[in-house]
Amino acid sequence: MAANRVWTVFLTVLLGGLLPAAHTVQNVHPMVGMLFVHELDPAYFQKALPPTFNNYRISPTAPMTFHANLEGHPDLPRWLRYTQRTPYQSGYLYGSPTLSEMGRQIIEVTAYNRDTYDTLRQSFNFNINSRKDSHLPYQVELFVKNRDVEELLPATVQEQFQNALDNIWNLARLTIVNITSALDRGGRVPLPIEGRKEGVYVKVGADVPFPTCLREIQSSINQNRCRVEQQPPLPCYDSFLPTFKIDWCNITLIDKSTTEAPIEDPFIGDGVMESGSEFNPPEDSEDLDFLPDYLLTTLLPLLIALLLALLLSYIMCCRREGLEKRDAQTSDIQMVHHHSILANTDELREMAKGRDVPRPLSTLPMFNVRTGERTSPMPRHHDTSRVPLILAQK
Ligand SMILES: *[C@@H]1O[C@H](CO)[C@@H](O)[C@H](O)[C@H]1NC(C)=O
Numbered sequence: 001m002a003a004n005r006v007w008t009v010f011l012t013v014l015l016g017g018l019l020p021a022a023h024t025v026q027n028v029h030p031m032v033g034m035l036f037v038h039e040l041d042p043a044y045f046q047k048a049l050p051p052t053f054n055n056y057r058i059s060p061t062a063p064m065t066f067h068a069n070l071e072g073h074p075d076l077p078r079w080l081r082y083t084q085r086t087p088y089q090s091g092y093l094y095g096s097p098t099l100s101e102m103g104r105q106i107i108e109v110t111a112y113n114r115d116t117y118d119t120l121r122q123s124f125n126f127n128i129n130s131r132k133d134s135h136l137p138y139q140v141e142l143f144v145k146n147r148d149v150e151e152l153l154p155a156t157v158q159e160q161f162q163n164a165l166d167n168i169w170n171l172a173r174l175t176i177v178n179i180t181s182a183l184d185r186g187g188r189v190p191l192p193i194e195g196r197k198e199g200v201y202v203k204v205g206a207d208v209p210f211p212t213c214l215r216e217i218q219s220s221i222n223q224n225r226c227r228v229e230q231q232p233p234l235p236c237y238d239s240f241l242p243t244f245k246i247d248w249c250n251i252t253l254i255d256k257s258t259t260e261a262p263i264e265d266p267f268i269g270d271g272v273m274e275s276g277s278e279f280n281p282p283e284d285s286e287d288l289d290f291l292p293d294y295l296l297t298t299l300l301p302l303l304i305a306l307l308l309a310l311l312l313s314y315i316m317c318c319r320r321e322g323l324e325k326r327d328a329q330t331s332d333i334q335m336v337h338h339h340s341i342l343a344n345t346d347e348l349r350e351m352a353k354g355r356d357v358p359r360p361l362s363t364l365p366m367f368n369v370r371t372g373e374r375t376s377p378m379p380r381h382h383d384t385s386r387v388p389l390i391l392a393q394k
Pocket residue numbers: 033096097098177178179180184
């Protein structure tokens with residue numbers, strides 16, 4: 001009985017250690033050219049934590065933060081962004097994939113419980129596809145002044161926004177294409193005063209031309225009003241109020257109907273191999289010819305080396321005589337020099353003999369410079385007392 005209990009505890013500890021590392025995988029299907037939003041709910045991750053950790057009696061509102069990255073990479077792919085206002089609120093993965101991002105991407109999300117330091121990792125299989133009717137040539141970008149980006153990401157708020165625009169753009173099939181925080185466009189973080197928000201850019205697309213109401217805002221009269229910081233009067237009823245405050249000066253209409261032909265049939269699924277299939281390299285590639293390269297890199301230097309060797313041997317063997325001749329010439333010149341030096345010396349000696357001048361005093365022996373007295377270098381003999389005895393007896 002006791003052994004059984006120990007075994008149970010062991011298993012619980014083992015599973016508790018393993019479970020946080022275990023992945024749960026979820027599939028999501030973003031569409032090209034449409035806004036994709038995935039909410040990371042702290043309550044959901046709290047429940048997903050292994051049961052052993054419920055022993056801590058965690059409050060249901062434990063703060064949680066998230067980190068998201070592309071599998072095998074430190075960060076998210078370019079089209080996908082992550083935001084979370086505070087650890088008590090939901091985090092959001094959102095973005096708008098383009099055609100080049102089509103295919104499969106695996107996003108890893110790690111949730112950190114800020115109270116218990118538990119972590120949980122979850123993988124998301126992003127299967128990015130494109131729809132045939134995803135071509136939305138008429139797009140409008142609106143700037144919502146009184147919202148932060150997280151406040152527009154929940155599906156219900158998005159629907160509210162779409163309904164408001166629907167009232168202006170009658171009978172249109174509207175799709176939210178992109179949502180961008182004003183901070184991502186060089187906007188400033190607002191002062192921490194109640195009611196101040198960063199602002200959000202919302203891009204909406206439709207396949208029906210713009211209503212006159214929207215087009216008239218861009219008239220020159222209204223643009224001049226905007227220049228003096230006056231909001232132009234909307235020619236139709238502003239159905240966004242009071243929930244969303246739109247900056248009617250900052251509205252961009254993008255008409256792609258004339259410049260861009262609708263994408264006929266996007267090539268789906270290429271680039272991702274089906275499981276079990278093999279890669280067959282193309283066989284019709286032509287053979288490369290390396291002969292000219294070979295000749296250039298080996299034969300050309302060899303040829304130059306041979307030429308140089310021939311030139312050198314010709315100089316060494318056949319031009320030898322010429323060198324000897326030159327040697328003889330130089331020695332002749334040297335002999336002439338030698339003779340002239342000898343002759344000059346003799347001449348100088350002859351001239352010196354003929355001089356009839358007394359020798360300079362300084363050259364005479366024992367000359368005293370101060371008194372002018374000359375003494376013979378020979379010893380004096382009159383003072384015998386200083387002469388050694390043997391010498392004096394002589
Ligand atoms: C969506 O907005 C972001 C930020 O402005 C931009 O980088 C991205 O290219 C946009 N995507 C599309 C599909 O317009």
